[in-house]
Amino acid sequence: xxxxxETLENRLRETLGERLARLVAALGEITxxxxxxxxxxxxxxxxxTPELGFDLLVDLxxxxxxxxxxxxxxxxxxxxxxxxxxxxxxxLRVRVFAEADDFPVLPSIVPVWNSANWFEREAFDLFGILxxxxxxxRRILTDYNFVGHPFRKDFPLAGHVEMHYDPELGRxxxxxxxxxxxxxxxxxxxxxGYGDGGN
Amino acid sequence: MAMAAIEGTEETMxxxxxxxxxxxxxxxxxxxxxxxxxxxxxxxVVRADPHIGLxxxxxxxxxxxxxxxxxxxxxxxxxxxxxxxxEHAYCLAVERLLGIEIPERAKYLRTLFDEVTRLIGHLLSxxxxxxxxxxxxxxxxxxxxxxxxxDVYEAATGARMHPAYYRxxxxxxxxxxxxxxxxxxxxxxxxxxxxxxxxxQGSLLDFLEDFTERFPKHHAEYHTLLTDNRIWKQRLxxxxxxxxxxxxxxxxxxxxxxxxxxxWDLRKKQPYAAYDKVDFDVPVGVNGxxxxxxxxxxxxxxxxxxIIKQCIAWLRTHPGAVMAENHKVTPPRxxxxxxxxxxxxxxxxxxxxxxxxxxxxxYAAVEHPKGEFGIYAVSxxxxxxxxxxxxSPGFVHLSSMNEMARGHMIADVVTIIGSQDIVxxxxxx
Numbered sequence: 001x002x003x004x005x006e007t008l009e010n011r012l013r014e015t016l017g018e019r020l021a022r023l024v025a026a027l028g029e030i031t032x033x034x035x036x037x038x039x040x041x042x043x044x045x046x047x048x049t050p051e052l053g054f055d056l057l058v059d060l061x062x063x064x065x066x067x068x069x070x071x072x073x074x075x076x077x078x079x080x081x082x083x084x085x086x087x088x089x090x091x092l093r094v095r096v097f098a099e100a101d102d103f104p105v106l107p108s109i110v111p112v113w114n115s116a117n118w119f120e121r122e123a124f125d126l127f128g129i130l131x132x133x134x135x136x137x138r139r140i141l142t143d144y145n146f147v148g149h150p151f152r153k154d155f156p157l158a159g160h161v162e163m164h165y166d167p168e169l170g171r172x173x174x175x176x177x178x179x180x181x182x183x184x185x186x187x188x189x190x191x192x193g194y195g196d197g198g199n
Numbered sequence: 200m201a202m203a204a205i206e207g208t209e210e211t212m213x214x215x216x217x218x219x220x221x222x223x224x225x226x227x228x229x230x231x232x233x234x235x236x237x238x239x240x241x242x243x244v245v246r247a248d249p250h251i252g253l254x255x256x257x258x259x260x261x262x263x264x265x266x267x268x269x270x271x272x273x274x275x276x277x278x279x280x281x282x283x284x285x286e287h288a289y290c291l292a293v294e295r296l297l298g299i300e301i302p303e304r305a306k307y308l309r310t311l312f313d314e315v316t317r318l319i320g321h322l323l324s325x326x327x328x329x330x331x332x333x334x335x336x337x338x339x340x341x342x343x344x345x346x347x348x349x350d351v352y353e354a355a356t357g358a359r360m361h362p363a364y365y366r367x368x369x370x371x372x373x374x375x376x377x378x379x380x381x382x383x384x385x386x387x388x389x390x391x392x393x394x395x396x397x398x399x400q401g402s403l404l405d406f407l408e409d410f411t412e413r414f415p416k417h418h419a420e421y422h423t424l425l426t427d428n429r430i431w432k433q434r435l436x437x438x439x440x441x442x443x444x445x446x447x448x449x450x451x452x453x454x455x456x457x458x459x460x461x462x463w464d465l466r467k468k469q470p471y472a473a474y475d476k477v478d479f480d481v482p483v484g485v486n487g488x489x490x491x492x493x494x495x496x497x498x499x500x501x502x503x504x505x506i507i508k509q510c511i512a513w514l515r516t517h518p519g520a521v522m523a524e525n526h527k528v529t530p531p532r533x534x535x536x537x538x539x540x541x542x543x544x545x546x547x548x549x550x551x552x553x554x555x556x557x558x559x560x561x562y563a564a565v566e567h568p569k570g571e572f573g574i575y576a577v578s579x580x581x582x583x584x585x586x587x588x589x590x591s592p593g594f595v596h597l598s599s600m601n602e603m604a605r606g607h608m609i610a611d612v613v614t615i616i617g618s619q620d621i622v623x624x625x626x627x628x
Contacts, residue, residue, distance in 0.1 A: 027560075029560075055447045056447050058450065086461060142252060185264075
């Protein structure tokens with residue numbers, strides 16, 4: 001691990017203290033996890049502490065962990081945020097798991113970084129994660145009147161409905177999807193050390 | 200309000216009410232399928248609400264259902280005006296997860312093609328921006344040069360638009376020794392063909408070198424057409440001003456951030472490929488308006504030309520492999536498969552089951568012509584990505600439309616769209 005990452009790690013531990021639920025340094029990147037209750041405060045600290053100086057929110061996305069590794073037991077939905085500091089030239093990944101799997105709610109971080117606005121709308125649209133305090137939480141990428149959250153792991157790839165022109169109604173309409181579900185490349189997970197020839 | 204109080208009727212109130220205008224989704228200046236709902240007070244924009252997603256194809260979901268190598272060509276289809284840069288981010292993310300190092304020549308080839316792509320993207324954005332604002336001619340000039348670069352694409356990869364040239368572990372093949380030439384036809388006689396083929400006698404690098412020699416002259420022509428053009432300046436100067444603080448708060452990257460006066464370029468700050476070995480400058484704007492962003496992009500083209508020259512010089516003298524030799528994660532050479540059993544097995548496994556990427560997560564970003572283009576890949580050890588998030592610059596830039604357009608005239612909205620340099624393939628994904 002480079003000296004720069006070590007500096008960042010130390011400063012994170014120093015600044016966040018108890019709020020830091022988990023810190024992983026891997027592949028030249030630092031990931032921290034925080035609890036929902038500390039989330040907003042953690043984000044504010046990350047932005048406002050000059051030693052950290054994360055002034056740019058690069059990305060925020062939802063992740064549905066329910067099928068992870070085929071044996072996931074933790075909470076299902078998480079929001080993963082990528083932060084960047086222009087002054088210090090370092091990056092950070094922040095993950096926060098929503099408490100309830102059937103009704104995931106997270107605080108909105110739009111007041112901290114305005115660029116989170118559309119990212120949170122996207123995560124709501126695609127994963128159904130609700131962002132408390134977001135002023136305009138509408139769907140963004142899917143069609144008007146779309147039902148469901150397409151990027152959840154239990155949503156089929158071909159969807160539930162398809163669009164067609166209905167000559168009787170004189171307009172386009174929805175009907176159940178006619179494409180049979182198929183898997184082009186089955187998911188394969190290998191045990192550790194597979195293909196090493198037993199060495 | 201005052202009028203209504205005097206008249207005391209509801210009708211007068213409704214006469215001065217704001218009205219809403221639908222801009223797009225079929226508007227030629229919307230750069231694709233953008234539906235912009237504009238709330239107007241006379242000709243002044245009070246609120247701009249972009250409705251996006253009309254081109255949403257669920258690329259990220261599709262990628263979760265394909266093997267790692269199969270998802271690569273989807274990256275071309277995100278930003279279909281700067282194709283190879285998106286491939287680059289994807290390859291970098293997967294290579295980081297795999298922990299493999301690619302050959303030096305592949306790094307230079309990627310740098311070369313990133314810059315060719317930057318020129319392709321900027322030439323298109325310049326041409327269409329000028330067209331939207333009312334200058335027809337610039338597009339004709341810009342596309343003249345763009346055509347040559349697309350010929351480079353075609354000669355190297357076989358495709359003008361969706362090359363799928365970068366691969367996990369390197370690039371798909373080395374540069375060709377010959378540049379394809381025009382042939383005589385009903386429409387082109389011998390003399391025309393001879394003239395067209397003049398700079399196509401040598402290799403692709405010769406053709407590209409000839410281009411880099413010509414380009415500064417052509418670039419000066421764009422400057423003549425636009426930079427001091429009175430109408431162009433009236434339409435761009437002081438339109439869509441973003442302060443450096445707001446630019447960071449709104450998540451701007453690339454030319455949008457540099458136009459606001461912040462010197463931030465991933466090629467310099469977090470170098471990837473061979474950017475730490477080439478020499479170039481980063482232009483920065485002063486006022487943060489559309490005109491500054493235009494100037495930044497113009498200068499970036501000249502710098503891209505400079506980088507291409509350096510890459511050509513390096514590539515001429517350093518032959519070598521262009522794909523990593525670890526055939527657990529890269530396809531083996533065709534010729535080896537004829538005689539080597541193991542290569543045959545590698546080939547079969549690579550194209551049927553796909554490669555296995557160790558459990559973990561990685562975020563890799565490149566300086567895309569439009570800003571920071573990032574790929575966040577999560578792997579659970581399977582042969583497919585568990586989650587692939589595409590961080591596209593256009594999505595973030597368009598989300599600031601409301602703030603940038605507020606208080607401007609409706610015609611300025613077109614300028615701002617052009618200045619944001621948005622493409623819907625990457626915004627809707």
